[in-house]
Amino acid sequence: MIEILTSHAFNTVQDHGRRGARHLGVSMSGAMDPVALEAGNALLANDRDAAGIEIQTFPFRLRFLSDTAFALTGADHESTLAGSSVRPWWCTRAKAGDILAIETPRRGARVYATFGGGIDVPRVLGSRSTHLRAGFGGFDGRTLQAGDVVPIGSTQGKSDGRFDFGVAPPDVAIAGAASAEDRVLRIRVMRAGEYDLFSEAMQTTFWSTTWKISARSDRGGYRLTGGNLTLDAPVEMRSHGVVAGVVQVPPAGEPIIQMSDANTAGGYPKMAAVIEADLWRLGQAPPGSFIAFSEVSYQAAVAAMAPVNDYLAKLRATADLYRAL
Structure with missing residues (x-):
């Protein structure tokens, strides 16, 4: 589990969105930067649609309540774990009691924090994404607040191996990306x-x-x-x-x-x-x-989607190999 220590408006739990519910008048929601979310999950050997935290107001701070692997992707930012710097587009391990602090990005708008096993909140209409207007999904259908204790899912034997490496962000690695x-x-x-x-x-x-x-x-x-x-x-x-x-x-x-x-x-x-x-x-x-x-x-x-899909596939394959070293 993790405990939220500092969180301002609009930081929410998101996955890839609520597909197949538009006929009910329910919007898809999901990560604004799905590539960053999926990359964070790939670094941790999570399912591609595991839920993470989309952070768009800063600073954001949380405390790990158990030993947990995590990754930070998305906007270029500074963060610290137990006072030591953590790079963006990097995965590592936290110990119980460690505090993760994420500061305002230098470039970009949203940071994604993913965790080994994913955020373990109930699925609503097939998704863990927060639907703020309707007040469901995510963590009680609302933005995260100080004092919230958020559950993390089981890694199901995927927690072994190396978790201290990073990857090139997609705007650097993907040829032909919007310039x-x-x-x-x-x-x-x-x-x-x-x-x-x-x-x-x-x-x-x-x-x-x-x-x-x-x-x-x-x-x-x-x-x-x-x-x-x-x-x-x-x-x-x-x-x-x-x-x-x-x-x-x-x-x-x-x-x-x-x-x-x-x-x-x-x-x-x-x-x-x-x-x-x-x-x-x-x-x-x-x-x-x-x-x-x-x-x-x-x-x-x-x-244009081929380079994006190739980037994510190669990232996951490389991460799997690197964890096995």
Whole structure:
């Protein structure tokens, strides 16, 4: 078990999300950076969908109540275990009584703490992810607070071996990942259903604008500022299904990118959709940072997942070998 000592707003238990419940009006939730979560689980020989802690407000501190292997992935940050430095994208062992302290990231928005055996909270609709709006999943359906004692699952014989090594983060290791140039993160998107409702001038604005992620952004959606995308005439639409990555345009003209906790349906025109291979990069973009969009084809979007999947597969294989040394 672990005891939470310091935790500010919005730090939650997350896995890869609640699939198959959208017809019930339940959003998927899950990690904003699923690559970081899966990498942390691979370092520890956990199942790929084991739950961890998504930390997005800092500092964050916890105490280990038993000897436990753990890993830290996601944003580039500083942390200490019992006063000694722990690198990001690294796994190691903690002893009972050790305190882990995680500080504000130098780069990126979210740190993922994973533990040997995973966070052992009940599954709700097939997932351990926290659904804050509905108040279920995760740790009692809420954000983590000081004094919470969080259970860790059994390692089932996987605790033997070496746990003191790290890996290159995906933005370094994955060829063709979305790039950040001049502090602008380039995100690949495909055109969405209502793209052609916008005039050529508005389409040009969408592609040429450097968009800023508003401070009003959260796990539900990233609100963008920097330009306005308006229609020549109002359009009435029935609500339709939306998923993470969809870029909708409300009447005010400032786009919203749907994220992990997005509603299951909405009626705003859809301008574009972020490809799956870049959603993890977007999940690490904090409010106040800048992004720009680049168009890719459906075929290119599908192909872009191959390097991500290869990275995770090689990471797990390498970690398994290294633990056996």
